[in-house]
Amino acid sequence: MMKILFLDASPTMLAKNLLPIANWFHQKNQNFKALFVSLEISSYTDKNIELTSLKNIKKNDGNKFISFKSFNKGKIEKFLKTNNPDMIFIDGYRIFDQLWIGIGKSLNIPTYKLQHGFEVNSVYYKPSIILSNFQKGIRMIFALYSLSKLLNENFLEIFTQYLKYLFNGETLRNSYLDNELLHPQKSFVYSDFYKHFWNNKFGFEYDKMVIITPIDFLLIPQIKEKKRENACCYITQTLVEDGRMNRGEFIKLIYEYKKIALKVDKFIIKLHPRCNIEHYNCFRNLKNVEFTRDFPNCTSYITHYSSMAYTASFFSDLVILHELKGHPIPKIFKEVASHIVTSYEEIIKILEKSTNTKEPDFEERKKKITYYAVYEKINPYERIYQTISKDFS
Numbered sequence: 001m002m003k004i005l006f007l008d009a010s011p012t013m014l015a016k017n018l019l020p021i022a023n024w025f026h027q028k029n030q031n032f033k034a035l036f037v038s039l040e041i042s043s044y045t046d047k048n049i050e051l052t053s054l055k056n057i058k059k060n061d062g063n064k065f066i067s068f069k070s071f072n073k074g075k076i077e078k079f080l081k082t083n084n085p086d087m088i089f090i091d092g093y094r095i096f097d098q099l100w101i102g103i104g105k106s107l108n109i110p111t112y113k114l115q116h117g118f119e120v121n122s123v124y125y126k127p128s129i130i131l132s133n134f135q136k137g138i139r140m141i142f143a144l145y146s147l148s149k150l151l152n153e154n155f156l157e158i159f160t161q162y163l164k165y166l167f168n169g170e171t172l173r174n175s176y177l178d179n180e181l182l183h184p185q186k187s188f189v190y191s192d193f194y195k196h197f198w199n200n201k202f203g204f205e206y207d208k209m210v211i212i213t214p215i216d217f218l219l220i221p222q223i224k225e226k227k228r229e230n231a232c233c234y235i236t237q238t239l240v241e242d243g244r245m246n247r248g249e250f251i252k253l254i255y256e257y258k259k260i261a262l263k264v265d266k267f268i269i270k271l272h273p274r275c276n277i278e279h280y281n282c283f284r285n286l287k288n289v290e291f292t293r294d295f296p297n298c299t300s301y302i303t304h305y306s307s308m309a310y311t312a313s314f315f316s317d318l319v320i321l322h323e324l325k326g327h328p329i330p331k332i333f334k335e336v337a338s339h340i341v342t343s344y345e346e347i348i349k350i351l352e353k354s355t356n357t358k359e360p361d362f363e364e365r366k367k368k369i370t371y372y373a374v375y376e377k378i379n380p381y382e383r384i385y386q387t388i389s390k391d392f393s
Contacts, residue, residue: 001031002392005085007100008092010042011065012273015053017091017114017215024381026062028389035083036065039096041136044241044274071096071143073150076103085109086392090184092116093202095162096143098182102150105181112388113184115194117216117307118373120330121169121201133243151179171201178202186391188212188384193332193372210387212380214373216311219295223315226297228359231266232351233296235303235312236275244327250279253324256344258282260302261289263348268296270308299357302347305333310373312336314365318357320347332372 004025006018014036022034036057057065068079080088080103088104090097091114101111144162148155153176161177164170172178183202187209189195195211198204234257239245261267261283268290269280283289301312302320304327312319313336321337322344323329329340339350366375376383 001033002029003033003035003085005035005037005080005083005088007037007039007088007090007097009039009094009096010045010274011036011038011050011053011057012045013042013091014038015056016273017116018089019053019057020215021089021114021381021384022063023060024379024385026060028385032062034060034063035085036063038065038067040067040069041096041139042274043133043136043243044238044276046274046277049273069139071099071139071146073099073103073146076100076146077107080104080107080109087112087388089114093119095140095147098177099143099147099150101184102147102179102181105185106150110186110391111184112384113187114215114384115187115189115212118190118214118310118332119194119197120305120332121171121197147182148176151176151181173201173203183208186210186387188380188387190214190373191371210383211374211376212383213376213378214307214310215380216308217373217375218380219311220314223295223297223311228297228299228315229266229268231268231290231296231298232260232264232300232302233268233270233298233312234260235270235301235306235308236272236280237304237306238272238274239304239324239327240279241274241276245324247279251282253344254280255282257302258286260344260347260351261286264288264351266290268292268298270295272306300351300354305329309333309336310369313360313369314362315359316357317360318350318354320350322347335372336369 006014006022008014008018025032057063087110088100089112104111144159145155148158158176161175165172183204187204189209189211191211195206195209199206240247240250266288271291271293297315300316300318302322303309304322304324309319318338319336320339320341321329321333323340323342341347
């Protein structure tokens with residue numbers, strides 16, 4: 001029997017990113033067991049989606065769910081010894097992920113990491129917003145403190161290094177957090193680009209990274225079956241929810257996007273799973289606006305630096321990236337952008353001129369992005385299953 005502990009910040013993220021892996025293992029192995037651990041530290045979650053996610057996790061009798069909020073090193077060690085998983089599986093590389101990896105490795109529990117979207121070197125957070133979320137801030141500081149004890153390093157020095165990374169985008173390479181104890185035994189990444197990315201950022205070893213197709217690409221066959229709509233889709237991000245933009249600034253942006261919606265036949269708002277839908281209330285009285293959690297097949301797309309820009313590039317040659325003040329668009333997203341703009345007026349002009357947007361050639365698109373995102377025939381979950389099965393054989 002194999003037992004995997006899946007770890008993430010909330011039931012929503014567990015269900016979105018890690019439950020499909022567990023489901024695949026259940027199909028392959030009737031004796032497989034999954035322990036889902038929610039650290040309850042997401043900045044924002046929709047209550048209804050949380051409940052649905054929890055329900056989906058508990059559907060299979062081979063799954064067990066536990067809410068575990070402590071970042072105390074001793075309590076985590078006791079928890080792992082009590083539950084005795086064969087491995088720990090994460091999908092992020094945040095402070096609390098590193099803490100669990102380090103403790104797991106100190107107990108000889110293998111750790112695996114799934115790439116979480118198209119990750120970038122730095123995401124620029126607003127210190128005032130981060131500090132306003134007092135409870136989460138205290139918990140993150142305590143997690144960092146536990147990490148310093150695990151590494152036997154000076155807490156204040158680690159804390160300073162992390163703050164510089166968080167708010168100034170400074171590198172963590174050669175910092176105290178660049179420590180082999182915190183490296184997963186194996187990481188599933190999207191491409192050669194990401195092998196270099198993780199090696200440069202944290203020193204991950206190349207032979208411990210396995211390339212898989214981006215999980216979002218599994219949606220592409222389903223989206224292609226949908227009727228292509230003459231519509232503009234705005235792919236939302238958790239800019240406010242994660243503390244990258246204050247609410248007032250974002251609402252101002254959304255009112256500008258309302259002007260875009262008034263200029264097109266149909267405007268579709270693709271909501272992120274942790275998106276606060278109340279931020280988009282100004283669209284409620286527009287009959288040509290549609291809200292969706294599913295990815296639509298549209299003639300044009302707008303986003304900032306969402307990972308879904310890569311999925312969008314398979315359905316339209318018109319993928320507009322709107323660069324916001326203080327949020328430079330990383331190079332990897334520029335690879336699939338048709339336009340990079342800094343104002344909503346530019347977006348309107350582009351949409352007005354682009355009256356005949358064709359759907360890209362599928363094979364040409366795959367070839368164009370292959371250095372950044374490999375599109376293989378083998379299902380990424382099958383690649384993960386085969387890799388882990390081989391490691392444990």
